[in-house]
Amino acid sequence: MYLLYYYPGNANLAPHILLEEIGAEYKLVLVDRSQNQQKSPEYLKLNPNGRIPVLVDGGLVLYEAAAICLHLADRHPAAALAPALGSDARAEFYKWLIYLTNTVQAELLLYFYPERMADAAAAAQIKAHAESRIGEMLDQIEAKLAADAGPFLLGAQYSAADAYLLMLCRWTRGMHHPARTRPQLGRFLDMMMARPATQGAFAGEGIDAPFY
Amino acid sequence: MYLLYYYPGNANLAPHILLEEIGAEYKLVLVDRSQNQQKSPEYLKLNPNGRIPVLVDGGLVLYEAAAICLHLADRHPAAALAPALGSDARAEFYKWLIYLTNTVQAELLLYFYPERMADAAAAAQIKAHAESRIGEMLDQIEAKLAADAGPFLLGAQYSAADAYLLMLCRWTRGMHHPARTRPQLGRFLDMMMARPATQGAFAGEGIDAPFY
Numbered sequence: 493m494y495l496l497y498y499y500p501g502n503a504n505l506a507p508h509i510l511l512e513e514i515g516a517e518y519k520l521v522l523v524d525r526s527q528n529q530q531k532s533p534e535y536l537k538l539n540p541n542g543r544i545p546v547l548v549d550g551g552l553v554l555y556e557a558a559a560i561c562l563h564l565a566d567r568h569p570a571a572a573l574a575p576a577l578g579s580d581a582r583a584e585f586y587k588w589l590i591y592l593t594n595t596v597q598a599e600l601l602l603y604f605y606p607e608r609m610a611d612a613a614a615a616a617q618i619k620a621h622a623e624s625r626i627g628e629m630l631d632q633i634e635a636k637l638a639a640d641a642g643p644f645l646l647g648a649q650y651s652a653a654d655a656y657l658l659m660l661c662r663w664t665r666g667m668h669h670p671a672r673t674r675p676q677l678g679r680f681l682d683m684m685m686a687r688p689a690t691q692g693a694f695a696g697e698g699i700d701a702p703f704y
Numbered sequence: 705m706y707l708l709y710y711y712p713g714n715a716n717l718a719p720h721i722l723l724e725e726i727g728a729e730y731k732l733v734l735v736d737r738s739q740n741q742q743k744s745p746e747y748l749k750l751n752p753n754g755r756i757p758v759l760v761d762g763g764l765v766l767y768e769a770a771a772i773c774l775h776l777a778d779r780h781p782a783a784a785l786a787p788a789l790g791s792d793a794r795a796e797f798y799k800w801l802i803y804l805t806n807t808v809q810a811e812l813l814l815y816f817y818p819e820r821m822a823d824a825a826a827a828a829q830i831k832a833h834a835e836s837r838i839g840e841m842l843d844q845i846e847a848k849l850a851a852d853a854g855p856f857l858l859g860a861q862y863s864a865a866d867a868y869l870l871m872l873c874r875w876t877r878g879m880h881h882p883a884r885t886r887p888q889l890g891r892f893l894d895m896m897m898a899r900p901a902t903q904g905a906f907a908g909e910g911i912d913a914p915f916y
Contacts, residue, residue, distance in 0.1 A: 540844060541803075541807070541844075549792075549795075550792075551792070552792045552795055552796075554795050554796075554799060555799060556798070556799045556802040556803050556806070558798075558802045559795065559798035559799040559801075559802045559803075562795075562798045562802075563794070563795040563798060566789050566790045566794060566795075567790055569790075577778050577789055578778045578779055578781075580761075580762075580763070580764045582775070582778060583761075583764055583766050583771065583774075583778075584764075584766075586768070586770075586771035586774045586775060587766055587767060587768045589771075590768040590770045590771045590774075590802075590805060591753075591768050591771075593802060593805070593806040594768070594770070594805040594806040594809060594810055595753070595810075597806060598806055598807075598810035602821075608833075609814075609829065609830055609833045609834075610822075610826055610829035610830055610833065611829065613826070614822055614825070614826030614829050614830070617821065617822035617823065617826050618821055618822055618826070618830070621820075621821045621822065622821075632752060632753075
């Protein structure tokens with residue numbers, strides 16, 4: 493039985509989708525961000541960074557959403573959420589997941605929380621620049637999906653990186669040019685949303701439309 | 705025979721150290737940043753992000769330094785650069801590598817290139833804030849190394865995450881409170897630098913002292 497500490501729509505969404513894809517037994521534990529519970533002494537014992545999510549797997553207390561995705565994929569090889577160890581496809585899988593977390597997700601944090609870094613005038617510049625950069629990143633992913641056979645990041649094979657991409661695309665839904673407005677990404681998001689596992693995770697977190 | 709596209713001290717350093725740890729056959733290919741070669745049409749065919757490094761492994765062209773580290777670890781299990789698939793230790797390894805790339809490395813990019821995001825006044829704020837945040841991250845890693853038996857991030861076992869940490873710590877050497885000034889991290893860096901593989905990579909890139 494896994495425990496997934498979550499807040500609706502936060503970075504727990506990708507691991508949550510994977511738990512549904514696997515058909516694993518798990519319980520959700522709400523970390524109430526509206527009460528700043530992610531900075532409570534109890535939660536900081538689980539994740540000293542005060543970020544959501546955390547996965548508890550027996551004696552293992554794991555944070556970093558991308559690491560949780562990798563771990564779940566490894567623990568459940570029958571679910572085929574990642575290519576075989578040592579293969580070229582596995583390397584491509586790592587590349588996408590790492591790029592999504594260290595580049596796209598990192599830029600999204602600048603978009604959502606620019607005031608953490610600077611005063612109001614500077615924060616406005618940071619936010620605008622981040623939105624522009626995220627647009628360029630989405631354009632590049634769009635071009636990749638258009639160039640390859642698809643329909644997933646790794647081609648014909650669904651992987652944990654697709655759940656991660658869906659989660660990050662969802663976070664762009666309030667931007668001037670959100671991910672869904674691009675033809676390939678729009679199709680990708682519709683396809684991902686049609687999967688029962690995705691629907692199960694969204695319902696489990698109580699996420700309402702618009703989904704992305 | 706691997707090809708590693710590099711510029712001295714850039715994000716290629718961690719993969720380079722691992723190639724030395726493995727004892728793999730490889731050739732270095734210089735990407736001359738002083739001539740902006742990482743944005744040349746030829747290089748953009750290898751990595752559309754225009755970032756260094758790229759690893760060529762037969763027909764595989766791989767970017768994202770952390771992904772290259774994972775791939776090298778997987779391709780060479782005898783080198784024991786990552787714990788066994790599906791183990792708790794493997795999950796911890798993912799956690800550290802992901803955290804280093806999506807949080808510490810991402811913040812270092814803000815420190816080094818704040819002018820990409822905003823005007824001069826805002827950039828000065830971004831840089832100062834990034835230095836402060838990186839200090840907090842290093843303090844947290846210091847506390848982790850002090851609390852556990854060490855001497856590596858995963859305890860007794862050297863892993864690819866240690867090479868990544870060394871690389872990022874090196875990038876703090878010009879800060880007011882660089883990584884080396886913390887007792888545990890200072891000891892860690894000295895220990896890492898004593899490894900022949902580290903020395904081989906530094907020499908191969910022509911990196912001069914101070915190393916970190």
